[in-house]
Amino acid sequence: GAVVSQHPSRVICKSGTSVKIECRSLDFQATTMFWYRQFPKQSLMLMATSNEGSKATYEQGVEKDKFLINHASLTLSTLTVTSAHPEDSSFYICSAISPGLAGGPETQYFGPGTRLLVL
């Protein structure tokens, strides 16, 4: 299957600083990537849709000025958590859409996730 990487895998930062997380599709081009957030023992919550060359689309309740998304190329999307606070501590996961087979829907392949801890 298609491979999606994330960097870093874990990050600890001080309150008030900004943190950038990278998401890369390694063996395919992805015009669309997604960013999710996951709390312990809960399912994935979609934060935003990242489209190459255009502005991201944010889900209701997600602050676009706090979670900056840039999709500068067909293989890279970045999520920057600005002025991070302890409540932003979470597991952030990206996914990228790979073309479907035989006219079927595309498949989303997920990165390994980034654990963010804000002190």
Place this chain on the structure above:
Amino acid sequence: EDQVTQSPEALRLQEGESSSLNCSYTVSGLRGLFWYRQDPGKGPEFLFTLYSAGEEKEKERLKATLTKKESFLHITAPKPEDSATYLCAVIMAAGNKLTFGGGTRVLVKP
């Protein structure tokens, strides 16, 4: 409102004890249903895509089936390494966003 519901929330199995996980959905215009496996501290791993009612897919000890209202993930003779959270997600005719169910946490004891 589109909904995806998975049951049970948690499942404890003895090694070799086959079982099934359920994913029921109420969406308009289903375009595809996806099963993922997620291990603790990792991102979801793609397992299957099902497109239409009656379709079945198999991979090792896992078999996914689809009807017009639900999907089942059958685990045959599970092993401890099958322990994980299994996530079901659907994609509708319009758009490309996945709607996830709450997941089923499976624990297989040796």
